[in-house]
Amino acid sequence: MKYVLVGLTCVLLVLAFIAGNSYYKGQQAEKYGFMAEKNAELFVRDHSPTYGSDDAKVYLVEFMDPACETCAAFAPFIKKIMAANPGKIKLVLRYAPFHDGADNFVKILEAARMQGKYWETLDIMFKTQNVWASHHHWQPEKLWQFLPQVGLDIERIKKDMNDPAIAKIIEQDMADVKTLNVQKTPGYFVNGKPLQNFGYKQLYQLIQDELNLQYPQ
């Protein structure tokens, strides 16, 4: 009897947890769907760098930080999905530099954009991340040596990165981070639907579902 009582209580608590979880996730999905409909600006701002065709019907919005390891790990994966579905997916990058000092790397990246080398720079930053951002110990001075590889003028970057326009972009993105309740990087939204359980397979599924919806066979 005692064992049954304690055992049943455990089962009940686990069930309550699971039920609460799915209820909350359902509510969130509804909320974000509503926001995506009413306020698409929250997900894609005019200043946001985008990659892929303008005719794409699936918008993959990624809240990221160039110094975030998981963002770097996801980059090749996203490239692969986009290559497998040419013209159907558009990647939108938003900034979420949560840690102190992380915004400096966003500034470097945005300054590189002024030289028309945005995606090349992001690529090299991700590839050399373990050198300049190992274990959350950020050393911008270690990044400079890699940037000339993509043809960047370092002196110009150092000057441009303090442009108030860049600070404004970060400010706007961080405000949207708050509204959309993005807590971790990378944070993904596919046509406004949030990635609720984090992982490669889950993201793939979310994108695939939206592709099937937008491009019925």
Place this chain on the structure above:
Amino acid sequence: MPQTDHAAKTNWTLLFLGWLLVSVSTTISLFFSYVLEYEPCVLCWYQRICLFPMVFILAAGLFPVFDKSVIKYALPLSIAGGLTAFYHTLLYAGIIPENIQPCSKGVSCTEKYIELFGFISIPMLSFLAFSTLVALLLILKRRTS
């Protein structure tokens, strides 16, 4: 001896209620961090260190019959958790100024998450749970000594 039998049953029930309290609290705490994705701050972690093991310690005291030595093992944890929660509640309410708090990196201990009925915060819930548990254990201590 029906008298002692009855007393033993009451002791078991009281301890069971205590176990229920810590199990529900643990579930809610895990729910906050894994479903609602509230990041636990340093003080929250200290309270969790006191709370989580109690699920197993109190359960061990329930079987096969009520074992009074469970009080000896559970009381220090619940008092430590309760004191931390008390400090956290004061900090959160702004009664202790924030500049002397131990957590500066990561999540602030005064970060507002939920406030039930407009005033019940997470640290307060924790304090309520720990103090109820301390009371329960003290009652059991009196009943068994």
